Structures are given as structure tokens and as C-alpha cells.
Amino acid sequence: MISELVKEDSYKNDFVPFADISDRAAWEALPPEMKDSVTENGLQYLGYRFPQIPLSLYREFSSNGNRTRCEDKVFQRRYALDALVLAGCFEGNGRFMDDILDGIYCIMEESTWCVPAHNTYIRDTPQSPIPDYSNPVIDLFAGESGATLALAEYLLRPEFEKISPFISRDIDFRLRERIFIPYLNRHFWWMGDGKEQMNNWTVWITQNVMLAAFTRPDSVLSREEKSCILAKAARSVDYFLEEYGEDGCCSEGAHYYGHAGVALFHCLRIMNQVTDNGLQAVFREKKIRNIADYIRKVHITEDVYVNFADCPARCSRRGAGEYLFGKATDQPELCAFAAADLKKNPDPLLTGEESLYRRLLQITTWEEMTGANTAASIAAGGCVSESAPGAGSPGGPADAWFESTGVMTARDGRLFLAVKAGENGDSHNHNDVGSFIVFRDGRPLFIDLGVETYCKKTFSERRYEIWTMQSQYHNLPSFGGFIQQAGAEYAASDVSCTITDREASLSMEIAGAYRRPGEDTGCIRQADGTLALKDGAAGIRSYRRKAVLTRGENIRIEDVYDGDLPAVLNLMVCFEPSIEQTGEDAWELSLDGERACLIQGASAVSAEEIYLEDEKLKSCWGQRVFRIQVRMERRLALTII
Numbered sequence: 001m002i003s004e005l006v007k008e009d010s011y012k013n014d015f016v017p018f019a020d021i022s023d024r025a026a027w028e029a030l031p032p033e034m035k036d037s038v039t040e041n042g043l044q045y046l047g048y049r050f051p052q053i054p055l056s057l058y059r060e061f062s063s064n065g066n067r068t069r070c071e072d073k074v075f076q077r078r079y080a081l082d083a084l085v086l087a088g089c090f091e092g093n094g095r096f097m098d099d100i101l102d103g104i105y106c107i108m109e110e111s112t113w114c115v116p117a118h119n120t121y122i123r124d125t126p127q128s129p130i131p132d133y134s135n136p137v138i139d140l141f142a143g144e145s146g147a148t149l150a151l152a153e154y155l156l157r158p159e160f161e162k163i164s165p166f167i168s169r170d171i172d173f174r175l176r177e178r179i180f181i182p183y184l185n186r187h188f189w190w191m192g193d194g195k196e197q198m199n200n201w202t203v204w205i206t207q208n209v210m211l212a213a214f215t216r217p218d219s220v221l222s223r224e225e226k227s228c229i230l231a232k233a234a235r236s237v238d239y240f241l242e243e244y245g246e247d248g249c250c251s252e253g254a255h256y257y258g259h260a261g262v263a264l265f266h267c268l269r270i271m272n273q274v275t276d277n278g279l280q281a282v283f284r285e286k287k288i289r290n291i292a293d294y295i296r297k298v299h300i301t302e303d304v305y306v307n308f309a310d311c312p313a314r315c316s317r318r319g320a321g322e323y324l325f326g327k328a329t330d331q332p333e334l335c336a337f338a339a340a341d342l343k344k345n346p347d348p349l350l351t352g353e354e355s356l357y358r359r360l361l362q363i364t365t366w367e368e369m370t371g372a373n374t375a376a377s378i379a380a381g382g383c384v385s386e387s388a389p390g391a392g393s394p395g396g397p398a399d400a401w402f403e404s405t406g407v408m409t410a411r412d413g414r415l416f417l418a419v420k421a422g423e424n425g426d427s428h429n430h431n432d433v434g435s436f437i438v439f440r441d442g443r444p445l446f447i448d449l450g451v452e453t454y455c456k457k458t459f460s461e462r463r464y465e466i467w468t469m470q471s472q473y474h475n476l477p478s479f480g481g482f483i484q485q486a487g488a489e490y491a492a493s494d495v496s497c498t499i500t501d502r503e504a505s506l507s508m509e510i511a512g513a514y515r516r517p518g519e520d521t522g523c524i525r526q527a528d529g530t531l532a533l534k535d536g537a538a539g540i541r542s543y544r545r546k547a548v549l550t551r552g553e554n555i556r557i558e559d560v561y562d563g564d565l566p567a568v569l570n571l572m573v574c575f576e577p578s579i580e581q582t583g584e585d586a587w588e589l590s591l592d593g594e595r596a597c598l599i600q601g602a603s604a605v606s607a608e609e610i611y612l613e614d615e616k617l618k619s620c621w622g623q624r625v626f627r628i629q630v631r632m633e634r635r636l637a638l639t640i641i
Contacts, residue, residue, distance in 0.1 A: 001241060002271070005279055006234040011227040012276040015214035017151060017357065018364050021089045022158040031367050035090045038363060041349055042087020045080045048099055050106040055130065061116035062129035065456030071115050074141065077107055078148060078354040085152045085356060086363065097159065101167070104152060108174045113142035117454070123189040123196070124459060136178045138188055140201060141354070143208035146179040148356040150212035155360075172220045175212055180221060183209050184228055191232070192239025199427040200256045202240040203263040206233045210270045211357055230274065237267050241287065245404020248290025251426040253311030254298050261291045262321035265328065266357075283328045292325040296337050297400040297409055298418070301442040302344070306409060306418040308435070310428035310451040313444070313620045317345035320365040321358065333397075339369040399504045401497045406433075408497055410504035412551040415440055415640065419547045421495045421508045425488025431464060433484060433492050434510035434545050435474040438555055438640055445596050445640060446475050447572050449625065452614040465529055468617070471513070472525070472570050473627065479540050480565035482522040484513040507546040511563075514540050539564035555640040561632065569636060571628040574621045577607045579628070589628065601636040605629070 019026035051073040060066045081103035088096035112119070112131030118139035119127045136142065153160065153171045160167040187193070190201035213221055213229045241264075243251075250257045268288075272279040282288055295318065298306040307313045318341035326334030342348060348366075350359045399410040406421030416439040424431045430451075438446040449468045451458075457466055464486050467473055471484035484490060492508040499505075515522045515537035522537025542562040549555050561567050575592035582588050587599040599605060607628045612618045630636065 001285070002234040002237045002268075002279065002282065003231070005282070006231055006271070006275070008227065008231075010275045010278055011223060011230050012278075013274050014217075015211065015270050015274055017154070017211070017215070018360055020155050020157060021092055024092055027089055027092065030090070030364065034363055034366055037349055038083075038090050039087050041083045041351055042090075042096055045084050045099060046096065048080050048084075048102075050077050050080065050103060053110065055111075058111075058116050058131070059129045061456065062127060067115070067117040067454060067456070071117075074110075074115060075354050077103065078145070078356075079351060081107065081148065081152065082354070082356045082359050083351065085155060086359060089155055094159065097163070100152070100156065101163075104149060104167075104171065107145060107149060108170060110145075112136065113145035113178060114139045115141050117456075117459075121188075136182050138179065138182055138205060138209070140204055142178060143205040143212075144354055146175055147208035147211040148354070150175055150215050151356045151360065154215040172216065175216070176221075179209060179212055180225065180229070183232070184225065191236045194239065194242075197427060198240045198243045200252055200260040200263065202236050203267050204259045206236045207263050207266040207270065208357075209233065210267065210274075214270060214274050226274075230271065233267065234271065237264065237271075240264065244287060244291060245402070246287050246290065247400075247402045247404050248287060248292070248294045249402035249405045249407060250291070250294055251309070251405050251422075252428045253307060253309045254295060254305035255307070255311040255315050256428065257295050258316060258321065261294060262325060264288075264291060265321065265325040269324070269328065284330075289329045289331060292322075292329045293331055293334050294402075295322060296334060296397045297402075298407075299337070299397065300416050300418075300437075300439050303341075304439075304444075306407070306437060307448050307450045308407065308418075308420050308432060308437075309426055309430050312450040312616060313447065317341045319345065319348075319350070320361040320369065323365060323369050324361070342366075342369050399499045401499060401506075403497070406492055406495055406508075408499075408504065408506040408547075410499070410549040412549065414552075415549055415555055417504070417547060417549045417555050419506045421492035421506060421510075423488045423491035424484060424486050424513060425490075429486060430469045430474065431471045431484035431486055431490070431513070432474045432476065433471075433490065433513035434508060434543075435471075435476050436547055436557065437475075440596070440640065444574055445591060447574055447621070447625070448475075449473060449572060449617060450620060451616070453616045462530075464531055467529075470525065473572060475569075475571050476510075477543060477559070477561070477567050477569045477632075479514065479522075479563060479567055480536075481524040482514055482534075482537050482540065482565065483525060485516070485523045489517055490514075501551075503548055503550045505546060505548040507544065509542060509544050511540050511543045514543075536565070543567075555638075557638040557640075559632070559636045561634055561636075567632050569630040569632055571630065573626050573628060575626075577626055577628055579605050579607060581605075587630075595641060598639040598641065599630060599636070600639070601634075602630045602632055604631040 053073050057070045084096045084100045088100055114137040149171050153168055189196050192198055210233050250260050303314050305315050318338040322338035323335050350362050353359055401408050408419050410417045418437040420435055437448050452468055472478045490513045492510050493512050494509045497506045520535050520538040521533050523531055524534045526532050540563045544560045546558045578590040580588045585601050587602055587605045589597040607626050609624055609626055611624050
């Protein structure tokens with residue numbers, strides 16, 4: 001799609017992200033309250049002592065699996081530099097310059113911009129404990145660091161020239177050494193080749209490489225080199241787009257949408273500008289429009305989203321990226337959603353964002369997003385709404401069926417249901433084929449825990465030893481110890497989705513997610529937490545699930561089992577459960593003192609308390625969650641009221 005539009009002579013102009021510091025009219029035209037906020041943020045870093053990153057800290061990931069201690073210091077340096085650069089541009093008086101230069105040279109003096117967890121040349125292979133100066137790795141954060149330094153240099157170039165010609169020269173040297181030469185001369189897996197599975201890395205890094213390259217003068221990076229970078233970037237974007245269905249669903253989930261769908265938009269935006277609007281027609285493509293609007297369709301309430309796979313339940317607020325994506329694809333509802341969410345953001349300046357580009361976009365689009373909200377302003381490119389439509393509200397997102405990933409979302413203003421069919425081979429996969437999420441009145445009833453803080457196990461052959469990634473800790477059955485397996489071949493089958501004005505339903509067969517196709521072998525968790533293959537899984541002949549939201553009434557989960565192994569349905573909740581037997585095989589489940597669910601067809605129901613140790617999980621769910629275990633025979637029905 002994109003490569004076809006990029007020819008040998010397509011590169012026309014350098015990329016202009018915003019006016020540089022010398023254009024005082026442009027900076028002074030930004031809202032005074034924005035200047036005050038940005039300056040206040042910058043003042044926090046006057047005289048800042050940039051944290052040291054000794055080699056011993058870098059090596060921690062290889063030695064003990066800890067990736068946060070080193071990364072925290074890496075990111076702190078960039079948060080500080082971003083704040084200082086933006087404050088310096090707003091003031092224009094040089095007060096922040098000493099600290100800016102300290103930050104720039106501190107980052108340039110790092111032995112690598114690649115974080116320890118990514119320090120490998122081949123995907124999913126062991127990381128080297130020490131970076132190789134002679135052979136730089138371009139990972140997510142090398143790309144981010146390059147873009148940040150390039151943008152800082154672009155914005156402050158007139159002032160740097162007054163101080164010394166060496167500043168810009170030094171930055172350009174580092175960019176060529178660590179970004180441009182390896183990008184042009186090497187193939188990294190995330191670039192794509194038509195065989196390797198793509199993910200957010202592809203567009204996230206590509207966006208940043210282009211941002212760095214296309215803000216360089218021709219004297220630094222030749223037009224021939226820029227044309228080569230553009231052509232290579234276009235191919236990568238095409239490989240990325242091939243992974244998406246026409247429905248635009250992000251298989252990595254809402255958390256990664258900002259670095260997948262929105263990063264795709266930034267790629268297209270940069271390409272469009274440097275080709276003199278050569279890609280303008282792309283924004284009208286159905287797939288691109290659907291990728292943009294995906295985030296609205298998986299929104300539940302406030303900052304809570306459908307969170308299958310490696311996605312926390314609570315995600316970052318939407319802002320300039322989503323707003324501009326909606327504007328480019330002519331989708332005012334997405335503009336309204338992003339603008340309204342921005343107003344609720346406790347950190348509207350994105351001070352916890354390492355990307356200077358994203359921070360700059362947020363600041364320079366602020367007035368447009370928070371100002372006008374009339375139909376006339378939509379046509380002119382302004383914001384459209386004071387508040388984001390809630391689930392089931394007029395103008396809110398409709399039910400959605402993402403056939404490419406097997407995910408359905410449905411809502412009626414009171415109840416929200418998300419169900420995943422699909423497979424267990426997605427990027428950032430959890431073994432969760434058939435699982436569901438239910439909210440009522442904006443409160444979670446049946447949850448997906450999401451993901452723990454990333455560690456050495458997370459992206460290794462031991463990934464599925466992590467308990468939150470196993471099917472028995474999702475809203476799914478287990479069969480005599482057998483749980484779901486990882487891989488694209490472990491999937492739902494006979495999937496059928498129906499959405500009408502009256503109801504939304506998704507039905508599927510999920511037995512195939514538990515056993516090897518054609519074999520009597522399945523996966524069990526051993527006492528030490530490791531996973532092993534065991535014969536006997538052929539005893540799981542069929543497990544059919546149908547999930548239905550009937551508008552104005554209820555949600556029903558109907559399961560039918562055919563097999564020889566004992567079946568136990570696991571249900572994950574974050575509120576303390578109360579269980580009452582109301583009949584021979586009938587039970588009533590209350591959560592946090594409120595009736596939540598009627599259970600029919602269970603011989604026993606029990607609950608266990610799980611104390612959370614991981615800080616990322618605790619930030620979503622508090623100190624504890626609960627797993628309800630429902631022993632069933634052949635048929636089971638849950639009615640959420």
C-alpha cells in the first residue's frame with residue numbers, strides 16, 4: 001500500500017514538527033497557561049544532577065532479570081531533558097541552556113541507547129550483558145533517544161550555533177553512528193521481511209528513525225540517504241499493515257495502541273509531509289480509519305479498556321496523537337473522544353513520557369483540542385465535544401466484532417461485555433482463548449488481570465510459567481489440571497458472531513486451545529510452577545461457549561462440555577465474593593455486597609484469595625484479587641444481572 005506510493009524521487013521536503021526557538025511569534029502564540037505549566041515543569045530540573053548509569057546496573061538484567069532499575073535511570077534522564085528543552089523554547093532567554101547541554105551530552109556519552117532487555121541482534125535470543133560499541137542495536141529506546149536528540153537539536157539549532165558549531169555536529173555524529181548507518185546497512189527483525197511477525201516495534205522505531213533523519217539538513221544527511229530511509233520505512237509500514245485485518249484491531253491491545261496504531265499515524269504523517277502530501281489518500285482507506293478508531297471501540301470507562309494479552313486494565317489517557325489521527329481520517333467522534341480524555345489527564349504535559357516529539361505535539365495541539373467544539377470547528381480541524389460519550393450513550397461507540405482477532409465488544413449503557421475467541425499466538429499473547437470481561441455500571445465484575453511488570457521471563461521460553469498468562473487465571477475452564485497451550489494452532493473454532501439491535505452474541509468451540517491438534521497431549525502446571533506436556537488431553541472432546549448481551553436485560557455465559565476429565569470453570573474477580581447455594585445446582589454470587597451473577601449447573605462453587613505482589617497489578621486491582629472455581633458437569637450458565 002505505502003511502498004507503491006513512495007518512488008525514487010518521492011522525498012521532497014524536510015520534516016517540520018514545529019517552529020524552532022528563533023520563531024518567537026510561534027512560541028508566544030501558544031496559550032499562556034501552557035507556557036506557565038511547561039516552564040514550571042522545566043524549573044524542576046534547573047541544576048539537575050543527571051543520574052549515573054554504571055555498567056553494573058546495565059548488567060543487572062542479565063544477572064538477575066531486573067530491568068526496571070536501569071531503565072528508570074535511563075528514562076529519568078530523558079524526562080529531564082524533554083522538560084528542559086520545552087521550557088527553554090517557551091522562554092527563549094537561555095536560562096535552561098546549561099542544563100539542556102548537560103542532558104544532551106550525558107545521553108550522547110551513554111555507551112548504548114539500547115536498554116539491557118533488548119540488547120540482542122536476533123529476536124527472542126539471550127541478551128548480551130554488555131553493549132557492543134562497534135555494532136549498535138536499534139531497539140525501541142535507541143530509536144526514541146535518537147529522535148529526542150534530533151528534535152532537541154532541531155528546535156535549539158539557532159542557539160547552539162551561537163554557542164559552538166560542535167554541538168550540532170556532535171549530535172549529528174552520534175545519530176549517524178547509532179541510527180542512520182545501522183538502519184541503512186543492517187536488517188533488524190522489526191523492519192519486516194514478510195515472514196517475521198510484526199508488532200508495535202515496527203512503526204514505533206520507524207517513526208523515530210524518520211523523525212531523526214528528516215529533521216537533518218542535507219549537509220548532514222544527503223537527499224539520497226533520506227530517500228533510501230523513506231523507501232525502507234515504507235516497506236516496514238507495509239509489513240506492519242499486513243498484520244492487521246480490515247477491521248483495524250490491535251492484537252496487542254489498548255495499551256499498545258499508542259505505540260502501534262498511533263505510531264503508524266506518525267509514520268504516515270511524516271511520510272505525507274516529506275512527499276508533499278503524496279500519501280494523503282491513505283488516510284481515507286478503510287483499514288487505516290478502522291485502526292484509528294479501534295481505541296474507542298475497546299474503551300470501557302474512564303481510563304479502563306479491554307485488556308486481553310499484555311495490557312493493563314488501566315491505560316494512559318488519550319491526547320494529541322489520537323486527536324490528530326481522528327482529524328486526518330475525518331472521524332470527529334475520535335477527535336471528541338481524545339479531546340475529552342485529555343481534559344481528564346492528571347498529567348496533560350506527559351511528564352512521564354520519554355518522547356520529546358509526543359510532548360511537543362501535545363503542547364502545540366493543546367489549544368485546538370481544548371477549545372472549540374462546534375460542527376463548524378470540526379470542518380476547520382478543531383475539537384468537537386466537551387465530554388467523551390460513555391458506553392451505550394448516544395454518539396458512543398457501537399458494538400464491535402473484530403473478526404481478525406476474534407474479539408467482540410458489546411454494551412447497552414449499563415452492561416459491558418468483551419469476549420475473545422481468536423488464538424494463542426498473538427504478539428504479547430496470553431493463553432486466553434474464550435475468556436471474557438464484564439463490567440456493570442462502570443465497575444468490574446469479571447476481570448482480566450492483565451500483565452505483571454516485565455521481567456526476564458516475560459519474553460523468554462519460560463513466559464507461560466508466569467501465572468497471569470495461564471488460562472487457569474482467566475475466565476476459562478481447566479480440566480483435571482490441563483490448561484491452554486501457547487501457539488497459533490491453539491485456537492477457537494466454529495466461531496460465530498451476531499450483533500443486532502436486540503443483542504450481541506459470540507459462540508465458539510475452545511477445546512482446541514487445550515490439546516495438540518491430532519494428539520492426546522496437553523499442558524499441565526507442575527508443583528514448582530513450570531509447565532509440562534502430559535498425555536490424556538483427548539478426554540477434552542468439546543467445550544462450547546456462547547456469550548450473549550441482551551440489551552436492557554443481562555449477560556449470559558452458556559458453556560456445554562463433553563469430555564471425560566473433571567471440569568472446573570475459573571472466574572477472576574477483584575471484589576470479595578459471597579457465595580450462596582440457592583438450589584441443587586444453583587448458586588448466587590455477590591461481589592462487594594451486591595448481587596452480581598446467578599450460576600446454574602454447578603455441583604460446587606468455592607473461592608480463593610490471591611494476594612498481589614507485583615506493583616503493576618496492584619496499581620490496577622489493589623492488594624488482592626479472587627479466583628472463583630465452579631465445578632461443573634455438562635452444562636453451566638452464568639447470568640449477570
